[in-house]
């Protein structure tokens with residue numbers, strides 16, 4: 160397969176720097192060009208680094224960031240653009256780039272709910288990318304980081320017929336970007352509300368699990384109850400999940416269903432696909448962000464596996480705890496894997 164020219168917009172932020180890490184020495188993509196905003200304009204990546212320098216190639220560390228200017232980005236004619244810019248309703252730069260024929264893989268919530276934008280979780284609905292088979296420019300969105308962490312372990316449970324899903328998230332501080340939650344709100348504390356977060360999960364889950372008909376996605380009916388909280392953990396979103404099924408699930412091998420789950424990225428052996436997307440831990444004391452955040456093999460897929468533990472069945476109820484890396488699996492890693500899928504499907 161031919162190598163592709165790529166760029167990162169919002170490259171200086173927490174997600175943008177994860178992109179830099181994941182696109183270092185990538186087998187499909189050339190070293191990315193880097194764009195950000197005033198705070199980082201003309202600075203070398205190494206001067207503003209917030210991820211370990213040994214995870215990024217020396218030549219990328221030396222690269223200077225440019226201010227994001229749509230006309231300049233369009234003139235470069237990139238094959239793919241990775242976006243980690245803030246959600247905004249006034250300056251819709253992603254739409255400008257898409258209309259000029261660019262293919263965008265985004266973490267921003269700005270365009271996620273547009274009919275023309277699928278929310279693709281790599282192991283769940285990569286078939287939704289087919290809506291762009293004959294289209295030049297497009298936007299493929301990630302779900303919100305907590306949506307992704309919840310949707311992956313739910314996917315193999317769908318055939319059992321879930322009729323209500325209740326989730327309480329315990330979300331890391333890095334989920335709020337840099338500089339994020341003020342330290343006086345965060346240290347030794349739990350904040351039981353994250354603005355707009357519950358609504359995002361509520362809207363996005365039915366779209367991710369929807370079906371594509373031509374160019375239209377019909378959302379799946381999912382009954383959800385959601386509570387989002389912020390906890391003093393640097394990285395890793397933990398979610399406590401209760402699923403009620405239409406029938407008794409006592410005889411189901413839930414651990415086997417979760418740990419045996421594989422999908423398109425695994426079948427195609429894509430570079431950022433974790434060999435086992437859901438790792439089930441037998442210990443009552445796991446998953447923990449300190450111990451399980453970086454699960455996933457091979458090396459390029461570290462942080463891409465979701466870890467599930469505390470699996471308990473009771474009649475038609477299932478309870479479990481799931482952990483996912485919010486800036487890797489919940490953001491940059493998901494976009495990179497989506498772009499690898501698009502490449503493998505001939506959509507780049």
Ligand SMILES: NC(=O)c1ccc[n+]([C@@H]2O[C@H](COP(=O)([O-])OP(=O)(O)OC[C@H]3O[C@@H](n4cnc5c(N)ncnc54)[C@H](OP(=O)(O)O)[C@@H]3O)[C@@H](O)[C@H]2O)c1
Nearest residue numbers: 169171172173174195196198199243246266267334336337
């Ligand atoms: N953090 C997470 O866990 C997570 C997970 C999933 C999705 N997301 C989403 O991913 C996106 C990036 O999040 P983040 O945590 O990396 O945020 P961040 O740390 O605040 O970084 C924001 C980036 O956007 C640039 N920027 C700021 N204002 C801009 C503007 N008006 N136009 C274009 N670029 C601008 C910044 O450049 P300067 O440095 O020059 O200001 C920086 O590169 C957001 O949409 C967020 O909601 C985040």
